[in-house]
Amino acid sequence: MNDLLVRNWWAVMVRGIAALAFGLITLVLPGITLGALLMVFGVFVIIDGIFSLTAGIRASGHRERWGSLVFSGVVGLAAGLIALFAPIAAAVGFALLIGIWSLATGVMQIMSAIRLRRVIENEWLMALGGALSVVIGLVFLLVPDVAMLTLVWWLGLFATASGVMLVALALRLRHTFGKRFGTTWPNRTTIWED
Numbered sequence: 220m221n222d223l224l225v226r227n228w229w230a231v232m233v234r235g236i237a238a239l240a241f242g243l244i245t246l247v248l249p250g251i252t253l254g255a256l257l258m259v260f261g262v263f264v265i266i267d268g269i270f271s272l273t274a275g276i277r278a279s280g281h282r283e284r285w286g287s288l289v290f291s292g293v294v295g296l297a298a299g300l301i302a303l304f305a306p307i308a309a310a311v312g313f314a315l316l317i318g319i320w321s322l323a324t325g326v327m328q329i330m331s332a333i334r335l336r337r338v339i340e341n342e343w344l345m346a347l348g349g350a351l352s353v354v355i356g357l358v359f360l361l362v363p364d365v366a367m368l369t370l371v372w373w374l375g376l377f378a379t380a381s382g383v384m385l386v387a388l389a390l391r392l393r394h395t396f397g398k399r400f401g402t403t404w405p406n407r408t409t410i411w412e413d
Contacts (some may be wrong), residue, residue: 225399235389239382241399253371257309261302268295271383311363318359318366325352 224231266278272292278285302309328349332342359366 222399225392225396228389231385232389235382235385235387237382238378238385242375242377242379242382245371245378249368249371249375252375253310253367254306255259257302257306261299261309263299264295264302265299268292268297268299270324271295307364310367314359314363314367314370317370318356318363320356321352321359322356325349325354328352357382369399370398 270293271288272295275285275288275292278288290319298309301312326349329346329347332346332349335345336342
């Protein structure tokens with residue numbers, strides 16, 4: 220496995236450059252990135268909705284349970300169409316969903332920390348995590364557009380950092396390749412060997 224990775228250092232480099240490019244594009248053009256992500260989500264959910272609807276219709280013909288499949292298909296189609304034709308509404312809806320989930324999770328975590336304070340030590344860490352979740356939930360609920368933009372920026376930062384690390388790894392692998400095989404550039408036979 221290690222030799223295979225060393226021989227294919229260039230693939231790690233390509234992956235790193237792609238992650239770096241995606242991250243930088245996301246940071247420079249966050250609105251376009253969010254729109255593109257919503258379009259991909261919309262297409263995926265429409266396809267999934269069509270398959271669920273089709274399965275539900277087929278199940279009804281065979282006297283099997285079909286209601287939940289048809290409901291899931293209709294909701295999927297509606298969500299996909301909203302994501303494609305009203306992406307701002309989809310982004311705000313997604314942000315509100317994240318906000319509600321984060322707020323509920325945080326409140327439950329704080330309540331658990333209060334109940335566990337007699338049982339465990341350092342329960343304040345759990346309460347602090349819950350409080351952070353509540354704050355994030357409130358941000359998503361009160362300013363969903365800013366929260367979604369921030370989420371895209373975090374995605375961009377993650378992709379950029381990941382790309383830099385992969386490029387650095389590829390350069391180290393390239394150096395190791397040169398030491399092992401006496402060259403810095405692989406020839407065709409060494410690239411595809413197992």
